[in-house]
Amino acid sequence: MTTARTATQGGTRHARVRPTQQERSDATVEDLLSAARALFATTGYAATSLDAVCERAGVTKGALYHHFAGKKQLFGAVYQREQQHLNERITAAYATVTDPWEAVFEGCRAYLEASLDPAVQRITLLDAPGALGWEAMRDVGVNCRELTRKGVARAIRKGAIPARPADPLTSMLYGGLSENAMAIVRADDPQAALDEALTDLRRLFDALAAGN
Amino acid sequence: MTTARTATQGGTRHARVRPTQQERSDATVEDLLSAARALFATTGYAATSLDAVCERAGVTKGALYHHFAGKKQLFGAVYQREQQHLNERITAAYATVTDPWEAVFEGCRAYLEASLDPAVQRITLLDAPGALGWEAMRDVGVNCRELTRKGVARAIRKGAIPARPADPLTSMLYGGLSENAMAIVRADDPQAALDEALTDLRRLFDALAAGN
DNA sequence: ACAGCTACATACCTACGGTATGTATGTTCC
DNA sequence: GGAACATACATACCGTAGGTATGTAGCTGT
Numbered sequence: 142m143t144t145a146r147t148a149t150q151g152g153t154r155h156a157r158v159r160p161t162q163q164e165r166s167d168a169t170v171e172d173l174l175s176a177a178r179a180l181f182a183t184t185g186y187a188a189t190s191l192d193a194v195c196e197r198a199g200v201t202k203g204a205l206y207h208h209f210a211g212k213k214q215l216f217g218a219v220y221q222r223e224q225q226h227l228n229e230r231i232t233a234a235y236a237t238v239t240d241p242w243e244a245v246f247e248g249c250r251a252y253l254e255a256s257l258d259p260a261v262q263r264i265t266l267l268d269a270p271g272a273l274g275w276e277a278m279r280d281v282g283v284n285c286r287e288l289t290r291k292g293v294a295r296a297i298r299k300g301a302i303p304a305r306p307a308d309p310l311t312s313m314l315y316g317g318l319s320e321n322a323m324a325i326v327r328a329d330d331p332q333a334a335l336d337e338a339l340t341d342l343r344r345l346f347d348a349l350a351a352g353n
Numbered sequence: 354m355t356t357a358r359t360a361t362q363g364g365t366r367h368a369r370v371r372p373t374q375q376e377r378s379d380a381t382v383e384d385l386l387s388a389a390r391a392l393f394a395t396t397g398y399a400a401t402s403l404d405a406v407c408e409r410a411g412v413t414k415g416a417l418y419h420h421f422a423g424k425k426q427l428f429g430a431v432y433q434r435e436q437q438h439l440n441e442r443i444t445a446a447y448a449t450v451t452d453p454w455e456a457v458f459e460g461c462r463a464y465l466e467a468s469l470d471p472a473v474q475r476i477t478l479l480d481a482p483g484a485l486g487w488e489a490m491r492d493v494g495v496n497c498r499e500l501t502r503k504g505v506a507r508a509i510r511k512g513a514i515p516a517r518p519a520d521p522l523t524s525m526l527y528g529g530l531s532e533n534a535m536a537i538v539r540a541d542d543p544q545a546a547l548d549e550a551l552t553d554l555r556r557l558f559d560a561l562a563a564g565n
Numbered sequence: 566a567c568a569g570c571t572a573c574a575t576a577c578c579t580a581c582g583g584t585a586t587g588t589a590t591g592t593t594c595c
Numbered sequence: 596g597g598a599a600c601a602t603a604c605a606t607a608c609c610g611t612a613g614g615t616a617t618g619t620a621g622c623t624g625t
Contacts, residue, residue: 162591162602169603186483187399190581202583203605212582271398271483275535286532308546309553312536313529320498320528321521323487334520341521344564352560374571374622381572402612414614415574424613 170208172198178219182260186216186268213272220269221281223261228283230255235292242301245292246346249318250339252285256322257335266319289315302350310349318342382420384410390431394472398428398480425484429493432481435473436496442467443500454513457504458558461530462551464497468534469547478531501527514562522561530554 160168176197180189191212195202209215234251238244256262269278278284293314294307321338328334372380388409392401403424407414421427446463450456468474477497481490490496505526506519533550540546 160591165591165603191583192581201605204603206583207603266482267487268483270478271480275479275539279539305553305556306549308536308540309533309550310557312533312550313525313553313557315529316532317525317527317529319532321524324520324524327487327491328520337518338521338524341517341525344517345522345525345561348560348564349557351564352556371622377572377622403614404612413574416572418614419572 166208169198169200169204172200173205173208173215174219174222177215178222178260178264181216181219181268182263185263186272191215216268216272217277217281220264220273220278223264224281224284227252227255227261227265227285228288231285231288240301241292241296241299242346242350245289245296245314246342248288248292249314249342252289253318253322253325253338253342254335256319257326257331259326262322262326266323286311286315303352378420381410381412381416384412385417385420385427386431386434389427390434390472390476393428393431393480394475397475398484403427428480428484429489432476432485432490433493435476436493439464439467439473439477439497440495440500443497447504452513453504453508453511454558454562457501457508457526458554460500460504461526461554464501464527465530465534465537465550465554466547468531469538469543471538474534474538478535498523498527515564 173194177189177194180194180197184193191202191205194215195205198205205215209218231248231251235244235248238247256266279286290307290311293311296302297304297307325331325334325338385406389401389406392406392409396405403414403417406427407417410417417427421430443460443463447456447460450459468478491498502519502523505523508514509516509519537543537546537550
């Protein structure tokens with residue numbers, strides 16, 4: 142029987158017989174976000190029903206609407222998590238190099254490679270703009286675009302590349318890499334396409350550093 | 354009364370008392386596409402109901418489903434039209450300059466400026482990826498990305514910029530300009546942001562032409 | 566002019582997002 | 596420790612919107 146789990150039988154995650162409310166909530170939210178991410182990634186935002194999310198999470202819509210205001214907010218939470226994971230990868234790669242401009246390059250490489258994951262791509266690049274809108278994407282606490290901006294601004298401030306406004310270059314890099322990611326995974330030979338893109342990105346960074 | 358128009362009273366567009374079937378179809382499709390574009394642009398794809406489209410077009414859903422397979426296909430037709438208009442503007446700007454690389458620059462400028470229109474932006478940049486998918490966008494007869502690719506490839510072939518693969522740079526330009534357009538219209542001073550973006554794009558083009 | 570096809574209109578079905586309400590479980594305070 | 600309250604759900608229901616099946620008026624070839 143596919144009925145929702147009861148608190149008495151407990152979940153698979155928490156062994157305590159009498160979990161605290163916080164633990165119950167956290168576990169439910171985790172189940173919902175996990176189920177939602179899986180379905181949003183494979184089926185897409187529009188084609189994913191909240192009933193399907195609840196069934197996969199082993200919960201009913203009562204639980205979902207208790208923790209999230211609606212489908213859009215649920216997707217927003219999934220998106221925010223995705224951005225957080227991306228930021229961690231980018232920041233880690235960014236920190237491996239001391240030179241400010243080379244650090245940006247490593248961050249860009251990390252973002253590009255992470256964005257090759259079809260799940261990441263579907264959520265953050267294909268569905269998020271239409272589902273959340275551009276402003277809501279930007280207002281997410283830590284987002285990749287803002288991270289890119291900070292890296293670019295720092296490289297300019299430190300004189301690693303000639304002085305210029307940060308915003309236009311930020312858009313070119315962030316948008317360009319996003320588009321690149323989508324093209325690469327759909328190429329006949331994705332691995333070759335990735336190598337080609339990284340080589341070209343290297344040349345672009347060199348050209349930008351050398352420019353007046 | 355908001356009833357659908359009858360063929361006997363005729364439309365506002367065609368004065369003939371007995372329009373041919375082709376003319377009837379063309380007029381209806383035109384009405385539907387026009388109404389759909391207006392609503393998709395303002396309300397967005399998901400929030401636009403087909404009933405609303407039909408009401409605005411002065412037609413019923415029978416007519417809509419006679420000419421289009423569904424909501425997605427209707428949006429696809431609107432998107433295709435939008436791409437066509439963009440391509441006309443881009444191609445016109447592209448043709449004003451003889452130098453292959455400068456021609457690409459003018460095409461990019463035209464694309465960027467055209468993409469500042471909120472209607473264009475909402476349809477082609479925000480909703481299209483999620484609603485149509487990336488492949489369907491690419492498979493549209495004449496799309497901006499493919500146009501960019503041709504321009505870049507020509508500039509490389511003619512030696513206007515150092516030899517390099519066309520795909521990565523195409524993605525960087527097309528994706529970067531799209532992102533730029535979305536950032537510009539949401540800037541505090543859009544006009545200043547546009548000027549800044551164009552100046553920066555100019556520097557980018559110079560740097561790419563000068564690179565090894 | 567009549568048979569047939571096209572171009573719609575009308576009525577209906579179903580799935581899904583959202584809501585209102587009921588209920589069980591944890592928490593707090595005396 | 597138990598009563599009063601808050602939290603965390605489950606259940607039942609509604610409205611909307613995409614899609615479909617069927618009917619019909621008008622154009623078209625013969």
